[in-house]
Amino acid sequence: MNIKRKIAVVVTARPSYSRVKTVLTAIQQHADLELQLIVAASALLDRYGSAVNYIEKDGFVIAAKVFNVLEGENLTAAAKTTGIGILELSTVFDTLKPDIVVTVADRFETMATAIAASYMNIPLAHIQGGEVTGNIDEKVRHAITKLADYHFVASENAKDRVLKLGEDPEMVFNTGCPSIDLADEVLMSKALPFDPYEKYGGVGAKPDLSNGYLVVMQHPVTTEYQDSRKHIEVTLEAIYKLNKPTLWFWPNVDAGADGTSTGIRAFREQHQLPNVHFFKNMEGKDFLQLLRHSQCLIGNSSVGIRECAFLGVPVVNIGSRQNKRERGGNSVDVVYSQERIEVAILDAIKKGKSVSSAIYGNGNAGVQIAELLQKLPLQFHKTIMY
Template sequence: MHKKKRKIAIISSTRADFGLLRPVIDELNKFDIESKLIVTGTHLSKNFGLNREEIISQGYSIDFEIPLPMDFTDNRKQLFGDAFNGFSLLFTENSFDLLVVLGDRFEILSASLAAFLSDIPIAHISGGDVTTGAKDDAFRHCITKLSYLHFSSTEEARTRIIQLGESPDRVFFVGGLGAENIEKISLVTPDELSRRFDFDFNQRFLLVTYHPETLGGNFEKDVDALLSALGSVNIPVLFTKANADEGGIFINEKIANYCNSRPSSILVDSLGTINYLSAMKCCLAVVGNSSSGIVEAPSFRVPVVNIGNRQKGRIQGENTINCKPVFEDIKKSINLAVS
């Protein structure tokens, strides 16, 4: 009598988390288990690059899709409800022995809550981190409390998970997936990037991603300060779009207007994991408030200008320059980064 294979589901909602989950998926596929990939969020949004196509092009099969109306709204209350309903139905119609999730997005929280109510054990990667400038900080801790297994990126994060009441024998310090991913991925050359996108990757340029600060920030004022500072330093900019947080659509519209008046700069929906990391390797500096500047840029020894409080609390490398979201501070920090 054949033993039934364990069925493990992995959820990805953004380009960023899929890039980090790739080595996990590859390792799981080496075992005699049945792994299922579930995608949601910006992977299925035209406005955010429709990243599902990149996933498929890299040889991965998508088993389930939970679409959300991100092309029409950035109201996270509505999107959370839609995601919860979608995952609840999926977990009612399909049984899983384990759900693997990463990070702190609201889509991941909705999936984790639906799985918890469906009695599906959850393995959470990158819990215990701190980002005090974003609601994601609370989401991350909520996911921790819903999860059974925990895989932290730092010893400090492991300690924090245990302080939240989780049993130490189920909390494992495994290190950051970003650095591991960079070691395993074959990056592309600036010439190849230039052929793929309408941009010269051999020139001096800044790689910029700016998300809304969802706790205490003023994204309308902050993005104006950023764009004014970028215009004053007069360096070509490769922008990737803000995420689907409330205010993301506004920020993307402001950046699009900036690029329309400056032919040397472009905005792309999504570069994809390989292209993004390759661009990071050859840029002058990473600017904005994306976690990629904190997690991945140190592996390339690329300077990072980290703006505002969105990533406040994360352990940072010596390559990071922190600044306030005001014109003079951002301009001064960019000039320091590229000097």
């Protein structure tokens, strides 16, 4: 009798699901693997878009749910949320007894996954290690690299960095980013295939999108969280002054999110924003379709650096959140300046789409990762490489 290897994948936030969706599918379809999907943290919360609803709609069976987010969106809440995550995930892992735990990227909830698995001697696989951004995410990402046993990185530079951290070359693989798998599916799309207002609701005006539109996704910066309201107000002023059809997405759960959200609500009440519509969340593929047919993405989301580079979508990247991350040819960096943001947006619209960049993969990461999870030796100890 063939015993399937049990793979526990922990999804903690809406971007994490898009990052790992094709991996989940490939694991689920693999004859020798059993998927144990754990959904936790902000992925379960309505105020951040209830990513869990999209996960269930896509047909994935959830093995466990972990509610561990403390309200407050500040540094103390983030630290305590991490601690609660360790407690709760330890219980889940003890119940499910996975052969491998998979954790994604660099969020504080991801750290909880890595610590719990490591202390329980469960082999840990990390997706998207080795990258740099210059904020708290980088500390978390590199810490998880040292806790992880297998590394599925998204670029050659990331692979080199993981190796320089002393990891075993036999356990480091440049698979590309699984989110590019989804982007590849929409790359050749000729028109937006759905009405975003009808399908996703949201609030605000409903501008005509037929002659082009902007997309905004701006999160707080954890190392600058006290300035999150000031930061978002600069972007709001620029978008208001340009007065172009704009689809704006709500921020994530990071420290400073209260300031970002409050800034948006206050500005919206004062100015009405006659050409802006707000969404909490979208299915990953629909969001990429929306980006694919937009004129420009504005903000500081990594989707601008990764998926938009592959899709050739112009990006105005604001501030330090993506500092030092590898770039394709689609983005321009600006400081928090209303005038500079406006100029950069108009210039991006004028230049139009850029050439697709495969810097973060070419669209087959999910299958590669599933195959590696099936054949890699089960180990939770380190081979010293330094």
